[in-house]
Amino acid sequence: MTDTYADERPAASTDFDAIVVGAGFAGLYALHKLRDQMGLRVRVFEAGDGIGGTWYWNRYPGARCDIESLHYSYSYSFSPELQQDWEWSEKYASQPEILAYLSHVADRFHLREDIAFGTRVTSAVWDEEHAHWQVGTQHGASVTARYLISAAGNLSVPKTPEFDGIDSFAGEVYLTGTWPHEGVDFTGKKVAIIGTGSSGVQAITEIAKHASHLTVFQRTPNYATPLQNEPSDPNRVAAIKANYPSVREASRNTRVGIPYDKVLPSALAVTPEERRRVFDECWDEGGFRFFLGSFEDILVDKAANDTIAEYVRERIRQRVSDPAIAEKLTPTDYPYGTKRPPYETNYYETFNCNNVTLVDVSGAPITTITETGVRTTDAEYDDVDVVVLATGFDAMTGPLLEMGIVGRGGRTLADKWADGPHTFLGLSVHGFPNLFLVTGPQSPSVLYNMPLAIEDHVDFLSDAIEHLQRNGLDTIEPTSQAENGWVAQTNEIAQHTLLPETDSWWMGANIPGKPRVCMVYLGGAAVYRGICADVVANNYEGFTLAAEGSAARERASAHIS
Numbered sequence: 001m002t003d004t005y006a007d008e009r010p011a012a013s014t015d016f017d018a019i020v021v022g023a024g025f026a027g028l029y030a031l032h033k034l035r036d037q038m039g040l041r042v043r044v045f046e047a048g049d050g051i052g053g054t055w056y057w058n059r060y061p062g063a064r065c066d067i068e069s070l071h072y073s074y075s076y077s078f079s080p081e082l083q084q085d086w087e088w089s090e091k092y093a094s095q096p097e098i099l100a101y102l103s104h105v106a107d108r109f110h111l112r113e114d115i116a117f118g119t120r121v122t123s124a125v126w127d128e129e130h131a132h133w134q135v136g137t138q139h140g141a142s143v144t145a146r147y148l149i150s151a152a153g154n155l156s157v158p159k160t161p162e163f164d165g166i167d168s169f170a171g172e173v174y175l176t177g178t179w180p181h182e183g184v185d186f187t188g189k190k191v192a193i194i195g196t197g198s199s200g201v202q203a204i205t206e207i208a209k210h211a212s213h214l215t216v217f218q219r220t221p222n223y224a225t226p227l228q229n230e231p232s233d234p235n236r237v238a239a240i241k242a243n244y245p246s247v248r249e250a251s252r253n254t255r256v257g258i259p260y261d262k263v264l265p266s267a268l269a270v271t272p273e274e275r276r277r278v279f280d281e282c283w284d285e286g287g288f289r290f291f292l293g294s295f296e297d298i299l300v301d302k303a304a305n306d307t308i309a310e311y312v313r314e315r316i317r318q319r320v321s322d323p324a325i326a327e328k329l330t331p332t333d334y335p336y337g338t339k340r341p342p343y344e345t346n347y348y349e350t351f352n353c354n355n356v357t358l359v360d361v362s363g364a365p366i367t368t369i370t371e372t373g374v375r376t377t378d379a380e381y382d383d384v385d386v387v388v389l390a391t392g393f394d395a396m397t398g399p400l401l402e403m404g405i406v407g408r409g410g411r412t413l414a415d416k417w418a419d420g421p422h423t424f425l426g427l428s429v430h431g432f433p434n435l436f437l438v439t440g441p442q443s444p445s446v447l448y449n450m451p452l453a454i455e456d457h458v459d460f461l462s463d464a465i466e467h468l469q470r471n472g473l474d475t476i477e478p479t480s481q482a483e484n485g486w487v488a489q490t491n492e493i494a495q496h497t498l499l500p501e502t503d504s505w506w507m508g509a510n511i512p513g514k515p516r517v518c519m520v521y522l523g524g525a526a527v528y529r530g531i532c533a534d535v536v537a538n539n540y541e542g543f544t545l546a547a548e549g550s551a552a553r554e555r556a557s558a559h560i561s
């Protein structure tokens with residue numbers, strides 16, 4: 001551990017220099033960077049009993065990443081040695097393998113010793129007198145720190161079940177987002193699963209292999225396309241490892257952190273034959289290549305979108321034997337890619353199995369989980385042993401609003417964000433000094449290969465802290481003007497896409513009553529990184545950097561005397 005700033009720092013006036021909330025990809029890297037590279041005193045609070053975040057909580061059968069583990073690198077890039085040492089066994093790693101990777105990272109960099117597990121942060125109040133954060137936990141502890149870093153994730157608060165009667169259900173109920181560590185044995189059981197997003201699609205395919213019967217409750221059919229997972233190819237591994245820096249550089253300089261070099265400008269500018277050839281190629285390659293690797297205008301031009309949407313519909317119809325079931329599984333009333341597309345392995349074929357039933361609840365919503373099953377407005381589905389809720393998350397803002405954050409003048413973040421998030425760059429908030437949001441709302445976040453998005457933000461915030469310290473300053477806070485400009489820019493970019501048309505968690509539309517705004521900066525990672533670099537180069541343009549609080553006053557009076 002190096003202590004670069006020890007000589008420059010005043011005697012400690014806070015319990016810690018930085019408090020980090022969360023120990024997933026973001027929290028682990030933030031701890032390593034701030035503690036080991038900058039010599040700060042850091043405490044991490046993690047609600048779970050172990051490291052891993054998403055990969056600690058989401059242990060449902062079939063859980064795996066859908067950004068390639070190796071080539072496009074769903075992994076850290078900060079340590080060349082780590083990058084060379086770690087071996088991924090599959091193109092898309094499974095949840096246990098990603099958790100093992102993060103566990104290796106935690107051990108390799110001795111991170112666990114500074115993490116308080118099983119400790120949820122329940123309040124974080126800015127103390128103007130001392131210019132520091134007062135952070136409270138579920139266990140009643142209260143500690144102070146100059147900087148508060150939310151590494152609390154975008155998809156870490158499962159949506160509260162909307163159905164009456166869950167407590168009366170006689171069998172077992174599981175949420176994909178808080179899956180039991182010991183696993184669930186579905187053998188011979190009658191299972192009901194609600195939700196057909198990415199989690200549901202993965203879980204359905206696996207649970208159907210073991211359950212005696214699986215009933216799938218679908219409200220909106222999805223455009224799920226093949227993952228095309230396979231074991232890692234040693235030749236490809238060797239080629240990537242020989243060129244990792246350039247692979248990472250290429251990834252960072254694209255829209256979503258995945259370097260597709262064959263994207264054509266418009267689906268409408270080519271012949272139908274050429275279009276089909278491109279879609280076939282992307283389909284065969286699988287994963288995000290199909291979503292974002294064909295034509296540039298898929299998410300902005302409805303006519304271009306129609307071509308890919310129709311292609312997927314055709315594929316679904318080919319794969320499902322019963323035309324009536326195929327029709328139910330085929331999305332028709334929203335554009336492709338305006339809900340986050342799931343990636344699958346034999347998902348549609350699962351509905352050809354005798355032990356799987358599809359129930360379309362789009363016209364007859366689920367109202368109640370009864371003692372024995374699921375009730376919709378027009379039917380009862382009884383004799384269920386296990387209910388699985390794959391109903392998603394209070395995404396992006398949920399984890400931040402649950403943390404009890406209070407800024408200048410006693411204003412809560414919940415009050416400030418009553419009509420949706422207001423941030424500068426998706427990583428800072430006016431009125432909330434020294435608060436950093438790693439992959440916060442209005443940053444590229446969930447539409448940027450997330451380990452890279454996380455590293456970019458942690459690097460930005462640690463550079464900002466270093467800048468403050470070098471210049472004898474205490475606080476960094478965006479101006480309201482910069483923040484308003486960013487919010488307007490984020491919304492304006494979204495309006496140029498097809499995303500606002502559809503009810504999705506990207507739009508906050510999956511939670512009843514949640515403000516409907518685009519939660520993601522859609523200008524792309526490369527553009528966003530350029531904007532952040534300019535902010536830094538222009539002496540943190542858009543931020544106010546100040547000496548304030550009792551430490552500043554002490555420094556000033558020591559200087560005068």
Ligand code: FAD
Pocket residue numbers: 021022023024025026027045046047048052053054055056058063064065066067074119120121122151152153154155156199399402403438439448449450451454
């Ligand atoms: P998280 O991993 O969510 O960690 C946040 C941690 O903060 C959690 O452990 C939580 O317990 C803790 N926390 C939250 N609030 C508090 C509090 N108040 N007090 C204390 N602790 C708190 N992204 C991709 O780029 N590619 C993928 O293939 C991909 N697959 C995914 C699959 C699933 C099933 C899910 C749910 C998400 C997936 N994501 C994927 C997104 C994924 O969340 C990110 O890739 C990444 O893991 C986020 O890391 P994080 O550290 O920012 O947040």
Ligand code: NAP
Pocket residue numbers: 064065066067155162176194195196197198199200202217218219220340343361366390391392393446505510
């Ligand atoms: P999700 O995409 O929000 O899907 C939730 C599902 O539950 C939807 O089908 C939704 O239907 C349904 N649902 C919610 N409330 C319902 C209700 N009251 N009645 C009936 N159905 C209801 O959530 P998720 O599947 O957990 O995925 C969230 C995100 O996590 C993904 O988009 C992705 O970013 C990430 N993820 C990634 C992977 C991966 O492969 N790497 C895997 C899992 C998750 P409606 O569409 O009608 O709302």
